[in-house]
Amino acid sequence: MSDRPDSPCIGIxxxxxxxxxxxxxxxxxxxxxxxxxxxxxxxxxWERITREGTARRFRQG
Structure with a gap:
C-alpha cells in the first residue's frame, strides 16, 4: 500500500x-x-478524488 492515511478526511x-x-x-x-x-x-x-483534485486536501497553500 502507500504511505497516505486511511481516510482522506482533513477535518474540514x-x-x-x-x-x-x-x-x-x-x-x-x-x-x-x-x-x-x-x-x-x-x-x-482515493484514485478518483486524487484525479479530480478539487478538494481542499489537494490544493496548494
Whole structure:
C-alpha cells in the first residue's frame, strides 16, 4: 500500500448541504460508509478524488 492515511478526511467537512465534501472530495455516502469499505473500495475513492483534485486536501497553500 502507500504511505497516505486511511481516510482522506482533513477535518474540514461540508457534506451537510453539499453532496461532495469540500474538504476531502468524497460523497456524503462515501464519508458515512468509509469504515465499512474494503481496501479496494477505499483505493478506488482515493484514485478518483486524487484525479479530480478539487478538494481542499489537494490544493496548494
Amino acid at each position: 467537512c461540508s457534506t451537510l448541504f453539499d453532496e461532495i465534501c469540500q474538504g476531502c472530495g468524497r460523497t456524503a455516502a462515501e464519508v458515512s460508509n468509509w469504515v465499512f469499505f474494503s481496501d479496494e473500495e477505499k483505493q478506488a475513492v
